[in-house]
Amino acid sequence: xxxxxxxxxxxxxxxxxxxxxxxxxxxxxxxxxxxxxxxxxxxxxxxxxxxxxxxxxxxxxxxxxxxxxxxxxxxxxxxxxxxxxxxxxxxxxxxxxxxxxxxxxxxxxxxxxxxxxxxxxxxxxxxxxxxxxxxxxxxxxxxxxxxxxxxxxxxxxxxxxxxxxxxxxxxxxxxxxxxxxxxxxxxxxxxxxxxxxxxxxxxxxxxxxxxxxxxxxxxxxxxxxxxxxxxxxxxxxxxxxxxxxxxxxxxxxxxxxxxxxxxxxxxxxxxxxxxxxxxxxxxxxxxxxxxxxxxxxxxxxxxxxxxxxxxxxxxxxxxxxxxxxxxxxxxxxxxxxxxxxxxxxxxxxxxxxxxxxxxxxxxxxxxxxxxxxxxxxxxxxxxxxxxxxxxxxxxxxxxxxxxxxxxxxxxxxxxxxxxxxxxxxxxxxxxxxxxxx
Ligand code: FES
Ligand code: FE
Numbered sequence: 001x002x003x004x005x006x007x008x009x010x011x012x013x014x015x016x017x018x019x020x021x022x023x024x025x026x027x028x029x030x031x032x033x034x035x036x037x038x039x040x041x042x043x044x045x046x047x048x049x050x051x052x053x054x055x056x057x058x059x060x061x062x063x064x065x066x067x068x069x070x071x072x073x074x075x076x077x078x079x080x081x082x083x084x085x086x087x088x089x090x091x092x093x094x095x096x097x098x099x100x101x102x103x104x105x106x107x108x109x110x111x112x113x114x115x116x117x118x119x120x121x122x123x124x125x126x127x128x129x130x131x132x133x134x135x136x137x138x139x140x141x142x143x144x145x146x147x148x149x150x151x152x153x154x155x156x157x158x159x160x161x162x163x164x165x166x167x168x169x170x171x172x173x174x175x176x177x178x179x180x181x182x183x184x185x186x187x188x189x190x191x192x193x194x195x196x197x198x199x200x201x202x203x204x205x206x207x208x209x210x211x212x213x214x215x216x217x218x219x220x221x222x223x224x225x226x227x228x229x230x231x232x233x234x235x236x237x238x239x240x241x242x243x244x245x246x247x248x249x250x251x252x253x254x255x256x257x258x259x260x261x262x263x264x265x266x267x268x269x270x271x272x273x274x275x276x277x278x279x280x281x282x283x284x285x286x287x288x289x290x291x292x293x294x295x296x297x298x299x300x301x302x303x304x305x306x307x308x309x310x311x312x313x314x315x316x317x318x319x320x321x322x323x324x325x326x327x328x329x330x331x332x333x334x335x336x337x338x339x340x341x342x343x344x345x346x347x348x349x350x351x352x353x354x355x356x357x358x359x360x361x362x363x364x365x366x367x368x369x370x371x372x373x374x375x376x377x378x379x380x381x382x383x384x385x386x387x388x389x390x391x392x393x394x395x396x397x398x399x400x401x402x403x404x405x406x407x408x409x410x411x412x413x414x415x416x417x418x419x420x421x422x423x424x425x426x427x428x429x430x431x432x433x434x435x436x437x
Contacts, residue, residue, distance in 0.1 A: 075111070
């Protein structure tokens with residue numbers, strides 16, 4: 001049995017050892033065994049609109065250049081000069097065909113080729129001119145670009161397993177393709193990165209931790225009949241991925257109310273989607289979903305706004321978070337304004353919900369100082385239920401079983417629950433809208 005996870009199906013009981021959240025050696029092993037053997041989110045294709053656009057960011061601690069080359073292909077380069085290591089590109093974003101190293105002036109084109117070396121003759125004619133290094137694999141699905149440092153990893157569609165369908169539900173929310181808006185929320189939390197993974201699809205905490213936000217929404221909208229919130233599900237999507245999904249129209253109840261004009265526009269959009277994809281798919285679409293793609297990508301789609309969240313461990317008790325907003329480019333200024341308002345007031349680091357989560361996570365981390373006296377956290381909720389809801393913890397257990405497998409080699413079988421049915425299984429019907437990836 002692993003030292004990190006107790007998975008007792010008889011009792012039933014699922015526990016995680018708090019050592020996983022505090023030990024430096026655990027983070028070092030996570031870098032080797034998890035981040036070096038997963039597909040990791042780099043960015044969205046629409047962040048690179050034109051040929052020669054680039055952005056720099058960190059993926060699994062490595063500085064990378066996320067770029068569109070002159071021919072229009074998306075590339076990812078390691079942001080380190082092959083000469084003696086200086087960071088090649090030091091701008092957060094820009095547009096250019098060449099990158100020149102500030103240290104000794106070597107110059108590379110955006111296809112990775114070394115094109116100019118000062119005082120070239122000193123190297124002699126046989127010198128093997130090194131190009132830029134790239135990660136072992138780069139691929140994309142519905143605009144989401146991933147890399148892997150593992151040359152032997154399964155292909156991206158296989159890795160994503162049933163999570164693909166949930167990315168489709170998000171990507172289908174514009175008939176002309178969703179796009180990432182310029183700008184991002186960047187913030188840090190003094191807590192272990194896995195606590196935010198758990199929190200990102202934890203339905204159970206919403207009414208207690210976010211009481212103030214919910215009061216604001218209720219004050220703006222009038223009372224919401226709890227029955228209108230409908231049903232929800234937690235789903236194991238395979239390979240450590242998981243989701244909590246709301247029933248039809250649940251997503252439309254979040255956020256501040258739309259203006260009457262914006263409501264008409266939104267209903268018109270949904271009617272067009274019904275024509276394009278069929279009712280079953282659009283009923284699912286309006287439910288909203290919190291999706292985690294193992295290990296550190298979160299997509300939260302509450303219909304009133306969609307965020308892409310990337311969670312990066314820095315030390316065992318400190319993480320950095322980046323959140324982008326994914327929008328339909330073909331909506332009116334009015335709908336866009338209300339979407340941006342939700343991005344700020346709900347998800348913003350200074351908004352009415354994220355500070356609650358940050359506070360909760362930071363108090364967990366502080367209390368883990370007593371991990372010797374209280375070593376285990378409990379994640380058992382819903383283990384014995386035939387039908388698992390968003391307020392249960394199946395999705396987290398799914399994640400932790402994959403984590404445990406990569407860290408220790410112990411493979412724990414998935415849980416048995418009733419198959420997903422009804423609206424939660426509705427499929428897209430229109431063939432002309434099949435994913436392009
Ligand atoms: Fe880049 Fe020397 S380190 S040119
Ligand atoms: Fe929260």
